[in-house]
Amino acid sequence: xxALLECRDLVKHFGGLVAVNRVSFQVHAGEIFGLIGPNGAxxxxxxxxxSGVYPPTAGQILFKGEKIAGLKPHAxxxxxxxxxxxxxxxxxxxxxxxxxxxxxxxxxxxxxxxDVLAWTREVLEFTGxxxxxxxxxxxxxxxxxKRLEIARALAANPELLLLDEVVAGLNPTExxxxxxxxxxxxxxxxxxxxxxxVMRAIMGISDRIMVLNYxxxxxxxxxxxxxxxxxxxxxxxxxxxxx
Amino acid sequence: xAAKDFVSLVISAILTAGxxxxxxxxxxxxxxxxxxxxxxxxxxxxxxxxxxxWLVTAxxxxxxxxxxxxxxxFFLVGLAMQQIFIRPIAGAPPxxxxxxxxxxxxxMQNVAYLIFSGDTRSIFTEYTLLTIKVADIPxxxxxxxxxxxxxxxxxxxQLFLSRTYPGxxxxxxxxxxxxxxxxxxxxxxxxxxxxxxxxxLASLAGSLMSLIYTFDPDFGRSHLLKSFCIVVLGGLxxxxxxxxxxxxxxxxxxxxxxxxxxxxxxxxxxALLVLVLLVMxxxxxxxxxxxxR
Amino acid sequence: MKxxxxxxxxxxxxxxxxxxxxxxxxxILFEGSYWQTLAxxxxxxxxxxxxxxxxxxYAGQVSFGHSTFLGLGAFATAxxxxxxxxxxxxxxxxxxFLAMVYGFLWGYPTLRLRGPYFSIATIxxxxxxxxxxxxxxxxxxxxxxxxxxxxxxxxxxxxxxxTLRIPPDIQSYALKFYYGAxxxxxxxxxxxxxIRRSRFGLALFAINMDPDAAETLGVSTSRYNVLALxxxxxxxxxxxxxxxxxxxxxxxxxxxxxxxxxxMVLMPIIGGIGTLWGPVxxxxxxxxxxxxxxxxxxxxxPISINFVQFNLLLYGLLLVLIILFEPGGVLGLLRxxxxxxxxxxAFAPARQKG
Numbered sequence: 001x002x003a004l005l006e007c008r009d010l011v012k013h014f015g016g017l018v019a020v021n022r023v024s025f026q027v028h029a030g031e032i033f034g035l036i037g038p039n040g041a042x043x044x045x046x047x048x049x050x051s052g053v054y055p056p057t058a059g060q061i062l063f064k065g066e067k068i069a070g071l072k073p074h075a076x077x078x079x080x081x082x083x084x085x086x087x088x089x090x091x092x093x094x095x096x097x098x099x100x101x102x103x104x105x106x107x108x109x110x111x112x113x114x115d116v117l118a119w120t121r122e123v124l125e126f127t128g129x130x131x132x133x134x135x136x137x138x139x140x141x142x143x144x145x146k147r148l149e150i151a152r153a154l155a156a157n158p159e160l161l162l163l164d165e166v167v168a169g170l171n172p173t174e175x176x177x178x179x180x181x182x183x184x185x186x187x188x189x190x191x192x193x194x195x196x197x198v199m200r201a202i203m204g205i206s207d208r209i210m211v212l213n214y215x216x217x218x219x220x221x222x223x224x225x226x227x228x229x230x231x232x233x234x235x236x237x238x239x240x241x242x243x
Numbered sequence: 244x245a246a247k248d249f250v251s252l253v254i255s256a257i258l259t260a261g262x263x264x265x266x267x268x269x270x271x272x273x274x275x276x277x278x279x280x281x282x283x284x285x286x287x288x289x290x291x292x293x294x295x296x297w298l299v300t301a302x303x304x305x306x307x308x309x310x311x312x313x314x315x316x317f318f319l320v321g322l323a324m325q326q327i328f329i330r331p332i333a334g335a336p337p338x339x340x341x342x343x344x345x346x347x348x349x350x351m352q353n354v355a356y357l358i359f360s361g362d363t364r365s366i367f368t369e370y371t372l373l374t375i376k377v378a379d380i381p382x383x384x385x386x387x388x389x390x391x392x393x394x395x396x397x398x399x400x401q402l403f404l405s406r407t408y409p410g411x412x413x414x415x416x417x418x419x420x421x422x423x424x425x426x427x428x429x430x431x432x433x434x435x436x437x438x439x440x441x442x443x444l445a446s447l448a449g450s451l452m453s454l455i456y457t458f459d460p461d462f463g464r465s466h467l468l469k470s471f472c473i474v475v476l477g478g479l480x481x482x483x484x485x486x487x488x489x490x491x492x493x494x495x496x497x498x499x500x501x502x503x504x505x506x507x508x509x510x511x512x513x514a515l516l517v518l519v520l521l522v523m524x525x526x527x528x529x530x531x532x533x534x535x536r
Numbered sequence: 537m538k539x540x541x542x543x544x545x546x547x548x549x550x551x552x553x554x555x556x557x558x559x560x561x562x563x564i565l566f567e568g569s570y571w572q573t574l575a576x577x578x579x580x581x582x583x584x585x586x587x588x589x590x591x592x593x594y595a596g597q598v599s600f601g602h603s604t605f606l607g608l609g610a611f612a613t614a615x616x617x618x619x620x621x622x623x624x625x626x627x628x629x630x631x632x633f634l635a636m637v638y639g640f641l642w643g644y645p646t647l648r649l650r651g652p653y654f655s656i657a658t659i660x661x662x663x664x665x666x667x668x669x670x671x672x673x674x675x676x677x678x679x680x681x682x683x684x685x686x687x688x689x690x691x692x693x694x695x696x697x698x699t700l701r702i703p704p705d706i707q708s709y710a711l712k713f714y715y716g717a718x719x720x721x722x723x724x725x726x727x728x729x730x731i732r733r734s735r736f737g738l739a740l741f742a743i744n745m746d747p748d749a750a751e752t753l754g755v756s757t758s759r760y761n762v763l764a765l766x767x768x769x770x771x772x773x774x775x776x777x778x779x780x781x782x783x784x785x786x787x788x789x790x791x792x793x794x795x796x797x798x799x800m801v802l803m804p805i806i807g808g809i810g811t812l813w814g815p816v817x818x819x820x821x822x823x824x825x826x827x828x829x830x831x832x833x834x835x836x837x838p839i840s841i842n843f844v845q846f847n848l849l850l851y852g853l854l855l856v857l858i859i860l861f862e863p864g865g866v867l868g869l870l871r872x873x874x875x876x877x878x879x880x881x882a883f884a885p886a887r888q889k890g
Contacts, residue, residue: 051752077754085752091745102742105735106754156753280652331860338598341652342805343859349798349852357846464794468663471656504678506671513664520657521645 002065004029004191005050005081005160010059012045012215019045021215022059027160032186033193034206034223038235042215043195044086047162050193051083052076063160080108082153083162086195088145090137090152097133099148100124100155107156120155127151127181143174150181154190161185163194167201179205203227211235251380256490256497258386261393262451263489264482266466267473268400269444271485274474275417276437278337279329283344284445284470285463286351291317291449292458293359299366306368306454307388310396313450314443321442325435355460365457389451396447400440401482413437465509472516563714567707572714576782578823579717580775583724585803585819587771590728592801593810594737595764596744597647601658602800604642604665605635605769607792609776611669614698614786615691624700624781628774635773636766643765647758650747659794666792670694697787700780713782720778724771729812731767740764744810772800795848802851805858808867817866825850 003026012020020042027033035043048054050061052073061069068076073083082103091099097120104120124130129151132140137148146166153161163182167175179201186192196202202209203223211219211226213235219226226232266288273281294316295309304312328347332339373384404410412433415423424430449463456462469492477488492512499511563572584606592598609631616627646657668675672692676682685691690698703709731737739760742750747757780786790796803822808814826847862868 053748053752072756072758073748073751074754074756077752082754083752085749089746089749091742091749093745094741098738102738102750102755103753105738106750106756108754152749152753280656328856328860337652338596338655339859339863341655342598342801343856345801346852346855346859349848349855353846353849353852357849465663468656468660472660504671504675507667507675510664510667510671513660513667516660517642517646517657517664520649520653520660 003027003062004064005193006062007046007050008060008062010046010049010061011057012042012049012054013057019215020049020056020212023212023215023217024059025210025217025220027191027193029159029191030186030189031191031207032182032205033191034202034209035193035195035212036197036199036202036209036226037212040214041212043212044164045215046212047083047164047193047195050076051081051162074106077106077156077158078108080157080159081162082107082156082158082160084149084153084164084166086164086168088142088149090140090145090148092136092138094137095134096129096137096140096144096148096151097124099137100129100151103152103155103157108158110157123151123155126184127154143170143177146170146178147181150178150185154185158190160191160193163192163196165195165197167196167198175201247380252497252501253494254380254382255386256493258382258390259497260486260489260493261390261397262448262455263469263473263493264397264486265393265444265451266448267470267477267485267489268397268482269441269448270467270470271441271474271477272413272417272437272444273441276413276420277329277434279340279344280337280471281344281441281445282341282467283324283347283351285467286348287317287320287442287445288449288452288463288466289355289458289460290351291446292453292462293355293364294446295450295453296364296366296458299368306366307392310392310447310450313446317446318439318443320446321439322435324442325438329434329438330431352460359460361459361461363457363459364453366453368454385454389454392451393447396444397482397486400444404482409433409436413440465512468516469512472512472519475516475519559718560715563711572710574823574827576710576714576717578820579714579721580779581799581803581823582816582819583717583721583775584772584800585807585815585822586721586724586728587768587775588800589804589809589815590731590740590771591761591764591768593804593815594731594740594744595761596651596740596810597761597765598651598655598801599658599765600655600794600797600801601642601662601665602768602772603792603794603796604638604662605772606776606779606796607665607669607788608635608638609773610780610786610791611692611698611776611788612773613777613780614700617700618698619689624777628777631777632770632773635776636770639766639769640762643762643769644758647761647765658797662792662794662797666789666794669788669792672788692788695787695789697785697790700784702784710782713778717778717782720774725812725816727767727771728815732812736760736763798848802855804865806851806854806865808865809863811864811867814865814867821866822851 005027006025008024010020010023011018023042023046035046037043045054049056049069052068052071052075055070059069060067063076063079063081066079068079068081071079091102094102100123101116101120104116104123121130124133127147127150129144129147132144137145140148150163150166166182167178170178175198182192182194182205194202194206206223208221209223209226210217211229211232218235219229219232221229266284270281270284273279291313294313295306298304298309298312299306324347328343329340332343368385374381375384375387376382404414412423412428413436415426415428416430416433416437420430448466452458452466473485473488473492475488476491477484477486492515495515496508496511499508503511559575562575566572584602588599588602612631612634613624613627616622616630617624642661646654646661649657669692671694673686673690673694676686676691690696692698731740739750739755742753742755743757743760751757776791799822803818804815805818806821807816807818829847858865862872864871
């Protein structure tokens with residue numbers, strides 16, 4: 001099976017700071033790939049490299065075998081890679097519906113042009129935002145804004161969805177609802193990479209997990225292996241806890 | 244070009260650069276600490292020129308002592324401006340403060356038109372026409388003194404920023420506002436101080452310029468753009484950067500006269516501003532670093 | 537995004553038709569009058585304000601360099617008619633096109649800059665263009681190959697400007713332009729209205745509210761920003777052309793002036809930035825206040841007050857007050873006033889970031 005996304009020896013420098021250092025990994029079609037690591041480990045930078053916000057200093061990013069490193073975000077979006085933002089940023093003065101419509105209008109095109117408005121409605125239904133469709137997005141509560149962030153990205157019709165801390169700040173019920181939504185997204189054959197701090201959430205849902213620390217990959221494997229990996233435990237809890 | 248002409252152009256550029264450094268540092272200080280582009284900079288330069296004019300003509304004050312009154316006055320004006328205009332819109336998108344200060348500039352400019360009319364003014368002092376000759380190159384005494392005053396103030400400012408608590412707080416705030424507030428710096432008060440100082444520096448520049456150039460209520464617009472050009476060129480990190488940027492701009496302007504009509508001298512600095520914004524967002528220092536890494 | 541919809545109630549329709557009818561009748565009622573000229577120039581300023589709003593209001597890119605388009609449009613028309621004898625009205629599309637090309641030339645690079653940096657760069661572009669155009673003839677005279685361009689006829693005329701041939705029947709000429717400008721203004725409004733409702737407008741509003749988020753959702757921010765500026769430049773260029781044809785005399789220092797750029801920034805902000813009707817309201821208020829003040833003289837013994845400047849003073853004050861208290865401008869203020877359901881209905885809420 002060939003990889004949907006492959007990163008080879010990705011490096012990103014900011015001035016003298018090395019944010020991502022020679023990270024390589026593959027994500028396969030249909031899986032949920034978890035990305036964890038302590039604060040400042042380079043997770044968000046890695047997302048921004050994949051989505052094209054920053055060009056990498058070195059290394060290659062292949063999506064379906066095609067080089068996408070260095071493309072602008074709107075171009076990677078058209079290829080089928082769409083990301084959400086860690087800090088939710090809805091278009092505040094637009095309605096929820098128009099927020100989703102931006103993704104539907106400008107996202108990836110599918111064969112046989114579909115009706116943008118119908119597609120917008122479908123995404124609103126799917127994400128459960130339909131009742132709030134005509135509210136201004138700035139009036140949504142946090143959980144709603146986070147959901148809108150996902151809905152907008154879905155409307156852009158991704159093959160690979162990058163979710164950056166979509167449950168941070170949510171209560172347990174809302175977290176469970178979001179996790180359910182993510183499962184349903186996967187059921188629609190959309191591959192997901194997610195960054196999350198809430199361990200229980202990400203361990204329960206990911207097929208595989210990669211751990212970053214100080215910009216370097218320190219482990220990769222199934223959730224069960226990761227929680228027992230002494231290197232990971234050391235990175236998270238400090239040396240004294242490592243077995 | 245004869246060697247003598249060349250040397251005199253360079254010297255003239257250095258003298259101009261001293262003046263440029265003062266006005267640019269006023270803009271840089273405010274931008275560095277508060278991330279605000281002070282379009283009222285131009286208005287302050289213009290009003291301080293008029294204030295100097297008034298002090299010199301009405302009270303026969305020695306023009307080189309005028310900054311002693313002009314600077315503290317505008318320091319207070321700056322504090323008031325910060326309280327009235329800037330504080331209420333903290334957290335608004337940066338374009339709001341730009342437009343607001345643009346409005347303040349319009350008000351200053353048009354109040355000046357009402358009070359002083361659109362006539363061009365100039366300050367004629369007993370030093371205006373004096374020149375001294377150094378190695379056969381005539382130098383305007385006026386400009387030499389202006390340069391000296393500027394250097395003294397810049398050195399004093401540098402000492403203030405590096406040796407005193409408020410000065411160091413200003414630098415900390417410019418480097419990282421979040422960290423600065425975490426270590427217990429009163430960011431509100433320091434911002435106010437920085438704004439006052441920035442305005443005060445602009446007024447010094449205006450006061451000194453009034454002794455060299457003619458001015459009217461529209462005075463200062465080109466200096467605003469030049470200041471911005473210098474700040475982008477030199478970066479915000481140091482007085483050295485600003486001085487370097489000032490020198491580059493002054494040299495480019497001085498030598499452009501050789502190829503271009505005098506009326507187009509300002510064109511060079513505006514074109515340079517746009518160019519610099521586009522190709523080197525990190526300024527000269529950033530460029531040098533990138534080359535040497 | 538709240539959108540503007542055409543007035544739906546009967547009353548609103550009546551008001552719209554009534555005011556349009558009045559504008560159509562005005563030259564017939566007050567033939568060749570002062571009011572006709574004032575109305576004509578107001579049409580032009582409404583067009584400028586609405587055009588600027590496409591870039592500054594919808595896309596949120598505040599440009600202080602729009603006088604470059606105005607000047608270019610005016611001089612394109614003047615130079616082409618003076619040199620080729622082509623009837624001036626035929627030069628209108630050329631004037632718009634040239635302004636649009638210039639918009640692309642400086643917009644493409646500068647629109648990569650964010651927010652305030654873009655604004656500062658546009659001041660630089662505007663001032664550089666003004667100086668270049670004012671000194672164009674004299675500069676070209678010193679360049680061997682280009683000398684021929686200004687050998688017999690001036691290009692911009694430098695400090696003396698350019699004068700167009702004045703037609704014999706000035707009355708009917710002015711009347712044609714009155715209706716032409718009225719039609720053009722309605723056209724500009726229609727374009728502005730269409731953009732708000734279109735996919736293009738959705739992109740511009742998204743960019744305005746959050747360029748990064750727009751970009752990740754597939755909006756090419758650079759492309760739409762440049763497109764918006766080009767549309768805006770084209771329309772402003774046409775206004776420049778109409779201005780030159782109506783007043784026969786143009787001076788580069790005036791046409792390319794910073795004051796003109798300022799006017800284009802002030803009108804939409806005062807009226808209500810980013811809305812459809814705000815810029816219209818702003819332009820009307822701007823022109824009428826300016827006109828009233830220009831014709832007012834105040835003399836107190838030896839003191840005579842120059843009211844031309846008072847006008848800009850007032851606008852500076854208004855700008856400050858608006859940013860501090862009512863980012864929605866005059867429209868936002870009207871909307872706040874209670875009990876006016878009609879107003880609330882006829883005008884979309886001012887959409888402003890803050």
